[in-house]
Amino acid sequence: MKLRRLSYFSLFFVLFLGFLNCAKRGTPTGGPKDETPPSIISSRPENNTTNFKGNEIRITFDEYIKLKDLQKQLIVSPPLEYTPIIYPQGSASKYIDIEIQDTLQENSTYVFNFGQSVVDNTEGNPYSYFSYVFSTGDYIDSLNLGGFVADAELKKPDNFISVMLYKIDTAFTDSIIYKKPPTYITNTLDSAVNFNLSNLKDGKYMLIAMKDNAGDHRFDPKSDKIAFLDHYIEVPNDTLYQLTLFKEIPAFRATRPNMAFKNMITFGYEGDPEGMEIKLLSDHPQDFKYTTIKASDKDSINYYFTPFETDSLLFEVGNKKFIDTFTVRIRDLYNDSLAFKAQNSGAIGLEEDFMISSNVPMESIDDAKITIMDKDSVNVPFTFELDKVKNLLNLKWEKQPEQKYRVEILPESITDFFEKTNDTLKYGVSTKSLADLGSIRIKLRNVREFPLILQLTNDKGVVQYEQIVTAAGSVPEFKNIDPGNYLIRVIHDRNSNGKWDTGNYLKKIQPEDISYYPESVELRANWEIEQTFTLE
Numbered sequence: 107m108k109l110r111r112l113s114y115f116s117l118f119f120v121l122f123l124g125f126l127n128c129a130k131r132g133t134p135t136g137g138p139k140d141e142t143p144p145s146i147i148s149s150r151p152e153n154n155t156t157n158f159k160g161n162e163i164r165i166t167f168d169e170y171i172k173l174k175d176l177q178k179q180l181i182v183s184p185p186l187e188y189t190p191i192i193y194p195q196g197s198a199s200k201y202i203d204i205e206i207q208d209t210l211q212e213n214s215t216y217v218f219n220f221g222q223s224v225v226d227n228t229e230g231n232p233y234s235y236f237s238y239v240f241s242t243g244d245y246i247d248s249l250n251l252g253g254f255v256a257d258a259e260l261k262k263p264d265n266f267i268s269v270m271l272y273k274i275d276t277a278f279t280d281s282i283i284y285k286k287p288p289t290y291i292t293n294t295l296d297s298a299v300n301f302n303l304s305n306l307k308d309g310k311y312m313l314i315a316m317k318d319n320a321g322d323h324r325f326d327p328k329s330d331k332i333a334f335l336d337h338y339i340e341v342p343n344d345t346l347y348q349l350t351l352f353k354e355i356p357a358f359r360a361t362r363p364n365m366a367f368k369n370m371i372t373f374g375y376e377g378d379p380e381g382m383e384i385k386l387l388s389d390h391p392q393d394f395k396y397t398t399i400k401a402s403d404k405d406s407i408n409y410y411f412t413p414f415e416t417d418s419l420l421f422e423v424g425n426k427k428f429i430d431t432f433t434v435r436i437r438d439l440y441n442d443s444l445a446f447k448a449q450n451s452g453a454i455g456l457e458e459d460f461m462i463s464s465n466v467p468m469e470s471i472d473d474a475k476i477t478i479m480d481k482d483s484v485n486v487p488f489t490f491e492l493d494k495v496k497n498l499l500n501l502k503w504e505k506q507p508e509q510k511y512r513v514e515i516l517p518e519s520i521t522d523f524f525e526k527t528n529d530t531l532k533y534g535v536s537t538k539s540l541a542d543l544g545s546i547r548i549k550l551r552n553v554r555e556f557p558l559i560l561q562l563t564n565d566k567g568v569v570q571y572e573q574i575v576t577a578a579g580s581v582p583e584f585k586n587i588d589p590g591n592y593l594i595r596v597i598h599d600r601n602s603n604g605k606w607d608t609g610n611y612l613k614k615i616q617p618e619d620i621s622y623y624p625e626s627v628e629l630r631a632n633w634e635i636e637q638t639f640t641l642e
Contacts, residue, residue: 179221
């Protein structure tokens with residue numbers, strides 16, 4: 107019996123030592139992760155208080171909290187002229203202190219919406235969309251208005267879109283959005299396209315949405331996107347409103363010109379350059395010549411001229427609504443010498459033109475000095491087009507799949523504005539095999555009017571291919587194009603000018619509609635896809 111007890115004791119001792127050893131090597135888990143957001147214990151004055159008279163608020167929580175991205179997340183409605191002082195800033199605390207710097211409006215309900223900025227100190231769990239509300243009058247305004255935001259060009263709108271209501275009264279004008287903050291404001295923050303304006307008074311309002319980059323609650327056409335309804339709204343109502351954002355083209359304004367070369371001056375501008383005229387007012391020789399080309403990479407017009415001896419040149423620049431004069435001091439600079447660049451060397455599409463650009467305006471082409479040969483050194487017939495607006499030489503020929511071409515442009519084939527000519531230019535291009543390409547046919551349904559502009563874009567909205575559709579019955583096809591993931595979109599070309607037109611707030615012009623196919627389309631090599639696109 108003693109031996110049996112000794113064996114049991116020995117076994118127990120070994121197991122106990124093993125348990126201790128395991129306990130020493132193990133790592134404590136600390137229990138389940140805390141996913142509970144902080145909660146409010148009290149607020150002083152209480153939330154939803156009326157006849158608010160002070161300028162200080164304290165909100166106390168049941169655990170330590172911190173404020174995250176407060177400047178982006180906090181929305182105060184109606185907006186305050188001076189930003190309130192709010193603590194804690196960069197440290198943990200069990201309370202939020204708010205010190206109001208403004209004189210508050212009488213009989214008004216104020217909403218401090220903290221968005222997702224209040225989080226617990228340990229795990230960062232947010233107290234989502236916490237709002238503190240008070241009224242300087244006898245009651246809390248309780249009406250609501252909602253809807254969603256879209257973007258005229260993009261499939262998904264930007265984050266942090268401000269949605270604003272302006273009271274229609276005797277002081278209201280359309281220009282108020284440039285000068286004063288709105289009566290009420292909310293924000294879509296960083297995850298939703300929906301909006302909700304709460305604690306509103308009844309009345310008539312103008313509804314606006316804005317990508318307010320400066321954060322000053324005022325519209326700046328140079329930097330901000332805007333959306334508006336073409337009618338005023340009455341509150342209360344239960345309508346859900348769609349606001350479609352667009353970027354305006356600012357009003358035209360010429361900026362100070364800059365002499366880039368001895369024979370070229372750049373004239374910058376803001377807005378739409380259509381109708382822009384540049385007139386030389388200074389005395390000049392009878393044989394003086396000039397021409398202009400829009401710069402491809404910036405908002406400016408390049409003014410090429412035949413130089414002559416002078417200290418400065420006086421110009422009048424403008425359009426029908428804007429005229430200004432500028433003096434350009436002549437500097438001792440080099441002339442801009444003739445240079446060329448192939449826009450699509452290397453691989454080229456079967457339906458694509460071969461394009462050559464020049465840094466100086468091209469005036470004439472001698473196509474007898476241009477040859478195009480395939481990989482068997484056989485001359486290929488071609489035609490050409492000189493696009494003087496874009497300053498492009500387009501060479502056109504019937505391309506065969508899986509072929510290589512050599513383009514040779516002999517000296518004096520191209521003559522520029524200054525009667526200078528090219529040296530020998532040589533380029534090589536090739537085409538892919540049909541097995542490396544694919545095609546997409548698109549059946550359009552529920553089309554209400556034509557013309558339409560049908561486009562294939564990449565995921566960033568950059569147009570890769572497009573066609574203009576002018577009548578029902580046809581099935582547009584993008585043949586022999588590169589494989590990839592494409593977005594399909596349709597521009598409803600209301601004015602039939604072959605391009606998308608944006609809107610204008612003061613003129614009450616909405617942007618042209620764009621319809622997106624809901625999903626991206628994958629095109630693989632050697633595939634032929636037929637996609638049905640039902641327009642809404």
